[in-house]
Amino acid sequence: MKILYFAWIKERVGFGEEDIDLPAEVKTIDNLFTWLRGRGEEFEAFLEQPDIIRVALDQVHAPERDTSLAGVREIALFPPMTGG
């Protein structure tokens, strides 16, 4: 699975992109957040307020946290958008 981080999340994690094999029990966005928290304090830090983190699956917004990751190739985590 390719995971992308943007803006201040990228700065806290320390990198913008990784390729990673997710464990079989990570089936939803919620599961992913729980699993990421266990990877170290840089992940815990940006997941302190999980409600403000936006998630896109294969470049489409996924607002529901119980959305399945089955078949997904690219997950992106980012703060609320401030373009325009």
Place this chain on the structure above:
Amino acid sequence: MKILYFAWIKERVGFGEEDIDLPAEVKTIDNLFTWLRGRGEEFEAFLEQPDIIRVALDQVHAPERDTSLAGVREIALFPPMTGG
């Protein structure tokens, strides 16, 4: 008094501008319309439907027909606007 005519009104009257001494009894826009009708059939023709004629006094719209002409230097008669 300077009187200006625009668009198809100008075409019916045959000219766009005239300087004319209005008789003392022409005190309002209504009076002006009545007086103009007496000037010939080209005036009668465009005043057949007086309600659609717009009037400006000194370059300001004057929607009411009982508006006084006292102190006015320039009267313009024209059809509804179609610019923009």
Place this chain on the structure above:
Amino acid sequence: MAEPVIKIQVQHADFDLNDEIRQLTAGRHDIGAVVSFSGLCRDEDGTLAALELEHYPGMAEAEIRRIAEQACKRWPLAALVAIHRHGKILPGENIVAVIAASKHRQAAFDGANYLMDFLKTRAPFWKKEHPKSNTEGEWVSASDSDDSALNKWD
């Protein structure tokens, strides 16, 4: 916010929107949003040779300025520009431009939209259509939808 800049021009020459916008934003860092409207000469049937735009010199500028001043009372605008062409205009060419600049986008959208709606029904311009087939043109009739467009500002 500083006093809004109002610029009204009635001219035969065409205009360059990018230049106009650059002029009104040059040296200013308080403008975050610019909305422009341009109105073009349509000819869906391919029957139109040209439009002829007649106007009332003096009143045309004064009336658009009055509308622009109303818009500036209603929204916090930094600048408002209107350029209306007169004379012969070919299909596909520009007829009119309105540009509104503000700190935030909704004021710029509303200011430009308001100015166009009132310009259409109050500024003394008249269009004559010269068809390809006919030497004598026809004056365009005023549109009810232009009149009813004003209702949204009540």
Place this chain on the structure above:
Amino acid sequence: MAEPVIKIQVQHADFDLNDEIRQLTAGRHDIGAVVSFSGLCRDEDGTLAALELEHYPGMAEAEIRRIAEQACKRWPLAALVAIHRHGKILPGENIVAVIAASKHRQAAFDGANYLMDFLKTRAPFWKKEHPKSNTEGEWVSASDSDDSALNKWD
């Protein structure tokens, strides 16, 4: 009306609105109204050195396109263009442009306004402010007024 033309560009380079409008109206006589919005980098305090615009390549274009397609379902648009810059942007410079073209003016105003409102809150771009005084910049917070601007389209 023919299928609407949609053009989405995410680029560092600046744009020329007049050129963009000319391209989309060239050879067409069915467009009577073009509305453009440009968003500029503000700096009212004079404290900003530059904005840095980060984006999600691929999704940024795809998401703006989805919004543009929604707009084309809602209004009879002839063309819809969005150009969003990324990278370093100085005060007074352009950040974003949206252009909507239609037969009539209200569809063009609404299409451009709608595209901007949704682009603001849904397109994956993030602004970082680099102040003159400080080497480390700060990420801009999302604005509640941008979220509530969407309500007018319900």
